[in-house]
Amino acid sequence: MSNPSSNILLESGTNELEIIEFHLEKQLANGETKTCYYGINVAKVREVIRVPDTTDYPNAQPHMIGVFSSRDILTPLVDLAGWLGVPTSSVNSNKYVIVTDFNRMTNGFLIDSISRIHRISWNDVESPSQFLESGEQDCVVAVVRKEGKLIMILDFEKIIADINPELSMEKYDVKVDRSVNLNQTMVSKRNAKTVMVVDDSAFIRSLIQDTLSTAGYNVIACKDGGEAHEKLMDVERIAKEENLAVSELIDAIVSDVEMPRMDGMHLLKRLRDTEAYCNTPIVMFSSLMSDDNRTKALSLGANDTITKPQIGKLVSLMDGLIFS
Structure with a gap:
């Protein structure tokens, strides 16, 4: 899945955007799973791929699985569920990777499944402070209500800065x-x-x-x-x-x-x-x-x-x- 609309956010101030909805499957103590819904702006996504072969990186930061080559760019693969504290299956064969491209950096984020693209108005995107008191350590920048679900839009800049402080x-x-x-x-x-x-x-x-x-x-x-x-x-x-x-x-x-x-x-x-x-x-x-x-x-x-x-x-x- 390549990026179909990298500039939709910036089209002449239309106040619209497209988000990719993706999921993490939280493993509950009773053995069941609970789907957690997240989103990322399409404009930040280069492509969505199956989990690639990775190479271990010496002295890697916590939650960094390894590195892989994405269009000839050495790209870190981040365990997003691990960083978020969401326990998920350790079997990666059926998972996906969202490859992002922003802040002049390329990164990969391991997810459980990809859902669909939603085109929405920013008027329909709510601030997380309407749900809870957000602070500097909060990793949710916005919330979208869609089809009875709450989709959390994550602060990927914050996540990257936490994993690789040298780039922060x-x-x-x-x-x-x-x-x-x-x-x-x-x-x-x-x-x-x-x-x-x-x-x-x-x-x-x-x-x-x-x-x-x-x-x-x-x-x-x-x-x-x-x-x-x-x-x-x-x-x-x-x-x-x-x-x-x-x-x-x-x-x-x-x-x-x-x-x-x-x-x-x-x-x-x-x-x-x-x-x-x-x-x-x-x-x-x-x-x-x-x-x-x-x-x-x-x-x-x-x-x-x-x-x-x-x-x-x-x-x-x-x-x-x-x-x-």
Whole structure:
């Protein structure tokens, strides 16, 4: 099963996406099994294959089964059920592997079965906080109700960062980045500016917020495009009541693309259609930012784009957009 629609998420801010539903079969104490339903954005999937032959990798991280060749790329195979703490059968012969391609990395995830592709609106994708109190360690970024099932959309960036910390954005520390001006004068200038950060992953959102805050910026954090839009409309209303320009309250926006309720491209499109935010600096910060998707983001009005591993570029980019 190859990727049939790698760009559906980013088609002109339509606020739609396609997800692949897949399953893990949880082994219960009484010998029975329970199907656990999960999902991943089609745009992150290169292909779905039968379990390949793997080679053991020395000193591998926990839950890494081994490595295999995927289109001539050395690819780690991750025991997804093991990482999630879901006990499943140890027999892999009838299982599948989802091969992902995002953040300029290729990874394989072992699953029990593949179901189907659902095309849905982000309006129908719910934030997990509606079900439970999500924190930085939560690996569920969204929930989809489909045919009486709850399909959990997993935070694959968080999973990869946990298994291979060397590839994680957590390695970045703005305080030791010599390319970022951290003298008191510049930090004070940033103290007078406010950036809105929009990302459904609490893990990623915290990293972005910490990076910008450490550099001196004030940060307003939102967990999805819907919350961001609501807050920005409130800011516009307050600005009108106090006879202020919106730019005196919000200086820039950094937004993820795939999010519950309203995706980042649709948020961008709606903001650019308003007089209040037509000129606000907006940067799209996504794991799916290919050259083609960057072109689409710029065509909708984004000032720039960043692929998520490139968090080291964020402060300098904000400085250039806000102080130029």
